[in-house]
Amino acid sequence: MPRTGRPREYDRDAALRAATHLFWEHGFDAVSLEQLLKAMGGLSKASFYAAFKSKEQLYRDAVAYYLVEHGRVSDDLVNPALPPRKRLEVALRRTAAMQCDPSHPSGCLIxxxxxxxxTGGLNAxxxxxxxRNRALIGQCVREALASGELKPGVEPDGVAALLDGLLLGISIMARDGVPRDTIDAAISSGFSDWRSDL
Amino acid sequence: MPRTGRPREYDRDAALRAATHLFWEHGFDAVSLEQLLKAMGGLSKASFYAAFKSKEQLYRDAVAYYLVEHGRVSDDLVNPALPPRKRLEVALRRTAAMQCDPSHPSGCLIxxxxxxxxTGGLNAxxxxxxxRNRALIGQCVREALASGELKPGVEPDGVAALLDGLLLGISIMARDGVPRDTIDAAISSGFSDWRSDL
DNA sequence: TCCCTTTTAGAATAGGCGGTCTACAAGTCG
DNA sequence: CGACTTGTAGACCGCCTATTCTAAAAGGGA
Structure with missing residues (x-):
């Protein structure tokens, strides 16, 4: 952006990525500014505050970066090209794959x-x-009920909550080192109320 | 225990309970000693260190207290009087009930x-x-497979991981205020691979 | 060249942290 | 009544926290 002035000596994007990984790994409270500075390329405190305003603002930026860079795995929940079941299953499987990827911290930051x-409104x-995810899952299940993708007689709220709970639980399983195959098997088992034909 | 000396002015058990609730609500890092002292009955730092040794030791005691006081809801996983499915279902339902109980923080501390x-070995x-819970769930499912409680052809590892993931996910759902009815419906849906007869 | 803008390094600040120390208070026991 | 034991109040410690300031440095534009 700036056309004049001394150029910065670090890569801002790389710094944000490193900070995101740190927050992802340890959470907001457990990460100190010192850790952040070192991981972000060894910039000084003055440089940090000039570029990122504050630790809290950096966290907000990191969450936004995470959503764009890694959170897109659940975008298929609203993919109009897929039937409801596929929307759900693809989102779950892509989530599992992402959360088990060893190239970044495991589990889901969100x-x-x-x-x-x-502290503050950070939790919100x-x-x-x-x-938002919960609502999207509910919507998929309701659509599936209407279109007959669910086996007759199943409770849609229960199915939706089951898949929501599983999706959230995957974060902790991945954190604990449960292998991706196992998580994928869990996802398969989560769809036994659905018709595989059709 | 001590038969002599000045009696303490606070209730040690109540203090440990209050500390447990604080850790439960916010986690180890996010709780300060000052907060703890106030919640534990307003005791002084000297009293605190005399009775609890350190913040870290207090956390260990709090986890132990939690397991005894609230973690027993999953004891039925090893209840020999129940068939495998009942062991799992009772444990899940009692867990959901406990985690939604408004008389203490929601979700599961563990x-x-x-x-x-x-920090340190606290995560371990x-x-x-x-x-340990994961292993117990796997054992129940394997027993059920052998005894024919599972519908034929289902993948036991997947069923076990599904229930494990759901159990873990309940913590986050409860944290987010998902009502207990909804969580109970999720549990019901989690058992569709099982024979309800027998 | 000199100015202007931006970034830099590093010192300084103010407050919070977990933890300790000292002096005193409140009981039991002989 | 002492002697002893234990708990309490509050000052104190050194360290770490996020944040700000000062002064120098590194580029572009004219």
């Missing part, structure tokens, strides 16, 4: 922040996102 | 600590407990 970031940031 | 308490404390 889900794991349910306890962390208690991730809670809103979880509520 | 599950929600997957991210918190990163709760991770071990989660691994």
């Amino acid at each position: 889900g794991l922040s349910a306890m962390t970031a208690a 940031l991730t809670a809103d996102e979880r509520a | 599950g929600l600590s997957a991210m918190t308490a990163a 404390l709760t991770a071990d407990e989660r691994a």
Whole structure:
């Protein structure tokens, strides 16, 4: 952006990525500014505050970055090209794959922040996102009920809550090192109320 | 225990309970000693260190207290008087009831600590407990497979992981205020691979 | 070249942290 | 009544926290 002035000596995007990984791994409270500075390329405190304003603002930016960079795995929940079941299953499987990817911290930043970031309105940031996902899952299931994709007689609210709970639980399982195959098997078992034909 | 000396002015058990609730609500890192002292009855720092040794030791005591006082809801996983399915279902339903009880923080201290308490060996404390539960669930499912309680052709590892994931996810759902009825419906849906007769 | 803008390093600040120390208070026991 | 034991109040410690300030440095534009 700036056309004049001394150029910065670090890569801002790389710094934000590193900060995101740190928050993802440990949560807002448990990460100190010192850790952040070192991980973000060794910039000085002055540089940090000039570029990122504050630790809290950095966290907000990190959540936004996470949603764009890793949270897209659940975008298929609203993919109009897929029938409801596929929307749900693809979202779950892509989520599992992402959360088990060893190239970044395991689990989901949004889900794991349910306890962390208690101070200020930071918790609402991730809670809103979880509520949004919950609503989308409910919508898929309701559509599936109407279109006959669900086996007759099943309770749609229960199915939706089961898949929501599983999706959230995957974060903790991935954190605990449960292998992806096992999580994928769990997802398969989560769809036994659905017709595989059709 | 001490038969002599000045009697303490606070209730040690009540103090431990209050501390447990604080850790339960916010996690180890996010709770300060000052907060603890106030919640534990307004005792002084000297009294605190005399009775509880350190913040970290208090956390360990709090986890132990939690397991005895609230963690017993999953004891039925090893109840020899129940068939495997009942063991699992009772444990899940009692867990849901406990975690939605408004008389204490919502969710499960053990599950929600997957991210918190990163420092030292504190994380292992709760991770071990989660691994133990995971093993018990697997054992129930394997027994059920052998005894024919599971519908033929289902994948036992998937069923076990599904129930494990749901159990963990309940913590976050409860945290987010999902009502107990909804969680109970999720549990019901989680058993559709099982024979209800027999 | 000199100015202007932006970033830099590093010192400084103010407050919070977990934890300790000292002096005193409140009981029991002989 | 002392002697002893235990708990309490509050000052104190050193460290770490997030944040700000000062002064120098590194580029572009004219």
